[in-house]
Amino acid sequence: MVVTETSRLLLRYFTWDDLNDMATIYADPVGMAFRGSPRTFEETQQLFKWIFDNDSQVGFEMWAIIHKADNRLIGSCGLIPQEVEGQPETEMGYVLAKEYWGQGLATEAAFAVRDYGFEQLGCDRIVALINPKNIASQNVARKIGLIYEKDITHLEKIVRLYVIHKSSLPS
Secondary structure (H helix, E strand, C coil), rough: CCCEECCCEEEEEECCHHHHHHHHHHHHCCCCCCCCCCCCHHHHHHHHHHHHHHHHCCCCCEEEEECCCEEEEEEEEEEEEEEECCEEEEEEEEECCCCHCCCCCHHHHHHHHHHHHHHHCCEEEEEEECCCCHHHHHHHHHCCCCCEEEEECCCCCCEEEEEEEEHHHCC
């Protein structure tokens, strides 16, 4: 089921048929350099179980990014419930296969997800937690209007906290 789309992308719910493609993306050490480390097939399978459980519980989650031009799953982007410094937050995340980097696709997906969060889910605030060395991800966050707030410790790692409030969007 399609959640939202852009001129070049479809964002839809994951299915078990997507497992092998996402396992390939998550196994890439270059693509996962800022996300800790590559994931095994089994770890990706566990993530899928978590995604499916979360979606049924809270109504939103990471979605598959499908590149319309070649009908290929190229990553994920979405919103997840997160606790940040003891407060409940809605976090935006994105992962893109490295062969699709540098084309503005992560930014395009992130814009769509940001708007979906504000317009469809009623979010008032969306955050992104980004590795300080991940300049490309920080650039995506800034391009869609998130503003660097501060560095924080999250899950025993230093991350940059980027924030956008619905009220800061143009009317």
